[in-house]
Amino acid sequence: MTDFELTRRQFDLPEGMIYLNGNSLGPMPRESVPAMTRFLKDEWRTELIKGWNTKDWFMQTNTLGDRVGRLIGAPPGTTVVGDTLSIKVFQAVAAGMAMVPDRKVVLSDNGNFPTDLYIVEGLIKLRDAGYELRTPDPEDVMDNITEEVGVVMITEVDYRTGRRHDMKAIIDKAHGVGAVVVWDLAHSAGAVPVDVGGCDTDFAIGCTYKYLNGGPGAPAFIHVAPRLLETVEPFLSGWYGHEAPFAFDINYRPMAGKIERMRIGTPSIASFVLLSTALDIWDRVDMNDLHAKSVELSELLIGEIESRCPALRLVSPRDPQARGSHVSFAFEHGYACMQALIADNVIGDFRAPDVMRFGIAPLFIGRDDILAAVGKLERILKDERWKDERFQKRSLVT
Ligand SMILES: *Cc1c(COP(=O)(O)O)cnc(C)c1O
Secondary structure, X not given: OOOHHHHHHOEOOOOOOEEOOOOOOOOOEOOHHHHHHHHHHXXXXXXXXXXXXXXXXXXXXXXXXXXXXXXXOOOOOOEEEXXXXXXXXXXXXXXXXXXXXXXXXXXXXXXOOHHXXXXXXXXXXXXXXXXXXXXXXXXXXXXXXXXXXXXXXXXOEOOOOOEEOOHHHHHHHHHHOOOEEEEEOOOOOOOOOOOHHHHOOOEEEEEOOOOOOOOOOOOEEEEEOHHHOOOOOOOOOOHHHEOOHHHOOOOOOEOOOOHHHHOOOOOOHHHHHHXXXXXXXXXXXXXXXXXXXXXXXXXHHHHHHHHHOOOOEXXXXXXXXXXXXXEEEXXXXXXXXXXXHHHOOEEOEEEOOOEEEEEOOOOOOOHXXXXXXXXXXXXXXXXXXXXXXXXXXXXXXX
16 A cells, blocks of 8 residues: 655655646655755765766666556556656657647647647648648547548646546547547646556657656656557657767667657656656656545545535536546636635646646645645635735746
């Protein structure tokens, strides 16, 4: 059994803060500071260029990739970390398009996170070959998987509402019509059990700064099905994906049959230190235990808000199995109300137009936190404290 009392103590949260935003940016593990200090003193300062060999910097893309891979059901050797999620969207969708060259439709949905759609728009312009991006309502994705579709690119858990797509059903239907599937697991990795291997997805991508707690701007990841590793086209054909990077050949030859071919260029080793420290906690977590705890806490939050804050309306699915690990409520004055809550040291966030979002991360959130947070929310609503002038102004980042 995962020990959630222990994992909680492994994070260094500011005194008195209730942090319900681990779905956007996870908190800092206590070990991050000593680990980073060790890296600076004992690796960068003393090893310098030798560190690529003596400290294995060069293959951390893969060793960290395998540790993230375990959390999403990916077999070893099929996941690498590096770059950003937006770049991984480009890589995966471009590779997917090349696998079905005669099909010109990329299917996503209009609940997807905008950057995923923007990147595909750019890719379509670049290809300039008559491609089309279709974005039906999320409920209509299944009906839109037809023989016209080449690539199905879906984010499993909706960043606003937490609604969760049925991964297996979509993959089976897509494969049935000969389409390729790319899953974005940004709000799934470390939130819900995922089995990319068992579902046989073609590609899966995601970031590590949300539930995985890798730190601001932590590296993204990409998983490619083992059956594709011989043939997948790494269009961002950088030297880290080359068969022999240190041959300094002037022509690109992708690393044969290995996930290395999805690497691009020199990654940020300093941010790998932070990711590795966060994964030291995750290595001992069972995703089924985590999910059970997430459901328990989410049900508590929903029940408490619905009984004590009736002005808020649940916009997440009521069925826990149809949700990720965050819960969202619509409220006309959601922005100001969230600002008032943040001023009271309960950190959630807001997504336009009117959604208040609460991330449930059982590694460091417990029942007492939920009860205290709803207590404060209830008082803010009763006192109409959200009407205060200082809660109306929108920051650059919401
Ligand atoms: C958070 C998130 C992103 C962010 O992409 P970055 O390149 O890391 O800024 C992209 N897609 C989805 C679905 C997300 O939830």
